[in-house]
Amino acid sequence: MQDLSLLTWNEVKSLDKEKSILFITVAPIEEHGVCLPLATDLIEGEQWSQGAMNVIEQNSGYNCYYLPSFPVASASVNSFYGCIHFPMHTTYLVVKELLESVINMGFLHVVVVASHADPEHQIAVEKAIRKANKKYGECVIAPMGAFFSADEIGLKRDVSNEIRKYEKEYSNDFHAGWVETSCMLAIDENYVRSGYEELPASNITSRDMISKKKQIKAMGEYGHMGNPAVSDKHIGELLNIDSARYIAEATLNFVKRQNYKIFSHYFLYDLLFMHMGFLPGFGRVKRKKVEK
Numbered sequence: 001m002q003d004l005s006l007l008t009w010n011e012v013k014s015l016d017k018e019k020s021i022l023f024i025t026v027a028p029i030e031e032h033g034v035c036l037p038l039a040t041d042l043i044e045g046e047q048w049s050q051g052a053m054n055v056i057e058q059n060s061g062y063n064c065y066y067l068p069s070f071p072v073a074s075a076s077v078n079s080f081y082g083c084i085h086f087p088m089h090t091t092y093l094v095v096k097e098l099l100e101s102v103i104n105m106g107f108l109h110v111v112v113v114a115s116h117a118d119p120e121h122q123i124a125v126e127k128a129i130r131k132a133n134k135k136y137g138e139c140v141i142a143p144m145g146a147f148f149s150a151d152e153i154g155l156k157r158d159v160s161n162e163i164r165k166y167e168k169e170y171s172n173d174f175h176a177g178w179v180e181t182s183c184m185l186a187i188d189e190n191y192v193r194s195g196y197e198e199l200p201a202s203n204i205t206s207r208d209m210i211s212k213k214k215q216i217k218a219m220g221e222y223g224h225m226g227n228p229a230v231s232d233k234h235i236g237e238l239l240n241i242d243s244a245r246y247i248a249e250a251t252l253n254f255v256k257r258q259n260y261k262i263f264s265h266y267f268l269y270d271l272l273f274m275h276m277g278f279l280p281g282f283g284r285v286k287r288k289k290v291e292k
């Protein structure tokens, strides 16, 4: 795999685009509770993309490239220190323009890794991808929306029993809980501040995630939604491998243009009122003095 931005223009020109896959992580700089850094989603997206690129290059004749991550994202809770969010329309425009740029260079297989589960972000990214694919033919897939809504869309996932056990016992872990803290412990323990073992669990259902009020209530004084106290490095290793394998599977299906549609849809995209955020009045990110 290679960082595309370290090539020269004529090197990019001469790449065999039929045999090239371009990965782009699009995720926010935002609060991740009191024990994880602001760049958590970017670090995870890069880790999972790298894992996927390894799997793909070992199992197929494709060469993988990636761009530096784009720290552009939408989210409904903007009131914490460290949150840099954009309106859904901005995220949509950035992703759409970015895709138009790389598609016009001839890239036929582009993978957007939107490693941030907020519905606003997933919907904005999916809209941009639909637009680009409609205009240029199917060139792009963003598999994380389906990953974050596997149960709801009936996507069968082949995950290890250890993860299944955790998911059953500590369900609804959405933000800076055991999933993300474990993933970060596995990437580099130095990313995780001590004290996560003592943090109280905070509960919210996936349906309630569409309500900003309910999210803020669940985040309380710490900022997480889930159960960081039960985080575990070994589980994190399994989760990172699982995410990478999932992205690789979706990508390999996509490059063959076979059975890939199931990997390209986020379950809340179909709710019309979730698209209100694209309207200038509704979609504004509330800028006021940060209190939390």
Ligand SMILES: [Zn+2]
Pocket (backbone or CB within 6 Å): 032, 040, 041, 115, 116, 117, 175, 176, 180
């Ligand atoms: Zn996150």
